[in-house]
Amino acid sequence: MENPILKLKNFNVYYDDVRVVNNIDINFEKNKITAIMGPSGCGKTTLLRAINRMHDFTPNARVEGEILLDNEDLNQMDAINVRRKIGMVFQRPNPFPTMSIYDNVISGYKLNGIKLKKAEQDEIVENSLTKSALWKEVKDTLHKRGSFLSGGQQQRLCIARTLAMKPEIILLDEPTSALDPIATQFIEELFLDLKKEVTLILVTHNMSQAARISNDTAFLYLGDLVEFGKTKRMFTTPENKRTEEYLIGKIG
Amino acid sequence: MKESSLKYRQFKDKAFLFAVYSVVAISIIPLFLIIYYISKMGISAINWNFLTTLPKPPGEAGGGMANAIVGTLMLIFTSSIFAIPISIFIGIYLSEYQESKLASIGRYCLEVLQGVPSIVIGIIAYLLFVKPFGGFNALSGALALAMMMIPIIAKTTEETLKLVPLAIKEAAIALGVPYYKVILKVVVPTGLSGIITGIILGIARVAGETAPLLFTAFGNPFMSYNMLKPISSMPLIIFNYSGSPYDDWHAMAWGTSFILLIIVLILNIIAKIIASRWKIQF
Numbered sequence: 001m002e003n004p005i006l007k008l009k010n011f012n013v014y015y016d017d018v019r020v021v022n023n024i025d026i027n028f029e030k031n032k033i034t035a036i037m038g039p040s041g042c043g044k045t046t047l048l049r050a051i052n053r054m055h056d057f058t059p060n061a062r063v064e065g066e067i068l069l070d071n072e073d074l075n076q077m078d079a080i081n082v083r084r085k086i087g088m089v090f091q092r093p094n095p096f097p098t099m100s101i102y103d104n105v106i107s108g109y110k111l112n113g114i115k116l117k118k119a120e121q122d123e124i125v126e127n128s129l130t131k132s133a134l135w136k137e138v139k140d141t142l143h144k145r146g147s148f149l150s151g152g153q154q155q156r157l158c159i160a161r162t163l164a165m166k167p168e169i170i171l172l173d174e175p176t177s178a179l180d181p182i183a184t185q186f187i188e189e190l191f192l193d194l195k196k197e198v199t200l201i202l203v204t205h206n207m208s209q210a211a212r213i214s215n216d217t218a219f220l221y222l223g224d225l226v227e228f229g230k231t232k233r234m235f236t237t238p239e240n241k242r243t244e245e246y247l248i249g250k251i252g
Numbered sequence: 253m254k255e256s257s258l259k260y261r262q263f264k265d266k267a268f269l270f271a272v273y274s275v276v277a278i279s280i281i282p283l284f285l286i287i288y289y290i291s292k293m294g295i296s297a298i299n300w301n302f303l304t305t306l307p308k309p310p311g312e313a314g315g316g317m318a319n320a321i322v323g324t325l326m327l328i329f330t331s332s333i334f335a336i337p338i339s340i341f342i343g344i345y346l347s348e349y350q351e352s353k354l355a356s357i358g359r360y361c362l363e364v365l366q367g368v369p370s371i372v373i374g375i376i377a378y379l380l381f382v383k384p385f386g387g388f389n390a391l392s393g394a395l396a397l398a399m400m401m402i403p404i405i406a407k408t409t410e411e412t413l414k415l416v417p418l419a420i421k422e423a424a425i426a427l428g429v430p431y432y433k434v435i436l437k438v439v440v441p442t443g444l445s446g447i448i449t450g451i452i453l454g455i456a457r458v459a460g461e462t463a464p465l466l467f468t469a470f471g472n473p474f475m476s477y478n479m480l481k482p483i484s485s486m487p488l489i490i491f492n493y494s495g496s497p498y499d500d501w502h503a504m505a506w507g508t509s510f511i512l513l514i515i516v517l518i519l520n521i522i523a524k525i526i527a528s529r530w531k532i533q534f
Binding site: 052054057080081082083084087088090092094095096097098107108110111112113147158161162165 | 417419420422423424425426427428429430431433434437438441442444532
């Protein structure tokens with residue numbers, strides 16, 4: 001590992017007394033795409049949601065172990081600051097239905113009461129939409145409701161909304177599983193572009209997606225980190241038997 | 253044999269449909285009868301004087317109910333000031349903490365409160381607000397009406413906010429928005445049309461209430477803008493005038509009923525329009 005931005009050490013997540021993430025050690029590298037793959041119920045989403053402290057709102061969830069963001073203990077930081085540094089894109093596109101496209105992009109500032117000049121707002125909106133490859137399609141309809149866009153466009157709007165906060169890391173929770181193949185391909189290309197500026201952590205149950213776009217891959221099975229390494233290496237010569245079985249479709 | 257049994261079944265099918273249609277038709281007859289009678293009896297009583305002058309003593313011709321219109325508006329306005337914020341916060345709590353013990357107790361209490369006869373609410377308001385104050389006053393009437401509005405608005409708020417998808421709340425939380433701002437700036441605006449509908453229905457519900465006002469606002473033959481003095485209201489006028497022995501007072505009661513009916517109908521129509529026009533698609 002050359003330049004890890006986020007480190008997990010002996011990391012566990014419990015729901016009540018059930019441990020769903022078992023003693024995991026992972027380092028996520030800066031400006032890379034790290035995929036977390038595994039079958040349903042393996043704990044990958046649970047792990048992802050621990051990284052931006054979404055479990056704070058689940059009363060029976062509990063985390064143990066260390067997460068270091070730039071060598072700072074993330075669980076000691078203010079949760080609100082954590083979420084401003086670590087953005088998240090969800091499985092289903094979820095633009096704010098009451099807001100226009102423009103307001104959706106700037107919503108992270110507006111909802112937090114951060115005052116910006118009109119010119120600054122315009123700049124952030126245009127930048128974020130350009131980065132999320134949506135600007136050309138919506139630049140004439142910025143003040144229409146975001147919920148009128150297609151599913152793929154809505155997801156890119158959600159990515160723009162996350163990018164607008166200039167996060168260091170973006171967590172992607174199966175971001176294309178509700179989209180058609182063409183929209184999926186479009187968004188995958190977008191991720192490859194985005195990693196120049198931001199670190200991406202991608203949860204997916206689609207192993208070909210992990211193979212296509214990730215630099216590193218973690219394979220989770222029943223809450224255990226079975227294998228973690230360079231994606232190319234893992235998909236060609238898996239070290240663990242269970243990884244091999246998953247890759248050839250024996251378990252899943 | 254086969255042919256006839258098929259016909260019999262088709263007949264049963266039609267008979268059932270006919271029965272369903274008839275029952276629906278019968279159920280809307282009372283409403284139309286009410287509208288018909290009140291319009292027939294009420295419209296003739298209404299003229300400019302009726303709307304703008306004060307009541308005259310019995311036997312004197314003319315007179316109006318301007319003080320009752322003002323009184324009803326002031327009572328509704330004041331009760332809304334108390335009921336709306338309280339109800340919305342109750343609704344937020346009930347939808348956010350659905351599982352908590354306090355929420356289930358609160359939900360049950362609201363149902364009971366909604367079922368309490370309005371005359372009992374009036375008596376309670378008398379004991380709580382009139383007796384300590386030492387005399388009838390409009391404020392106590394407004395508080396009695398507020399007690400009746402709270403369950404209606406709180407429950408519609410709860411139901412509306414429950415429909416706001418978790419995904420939208422999570423989107424805001426993931427942007428680093430503090431929890432209270434997520435509720436006030438994302439969840440409540442998303443459910444706003446439902447909340448406003450509930451408020452209007454709550455107002456429509458209490459606009460015609462008489463019993464809670466009998467021992468509180470009491471009524472007043474003069475124009476009054478003072479919430480600490482007795483005040484007139486349209487339901488009170490209807491109640492007092494319809495029980496009087498004078499024909500022209502009966503006519504005024506019909507006229508007042510007509511205006512009240514129109515107000516309630518308009519409020520209901522506005523609520524329907526808001527509910528459908530402002531509906532948010534998820």
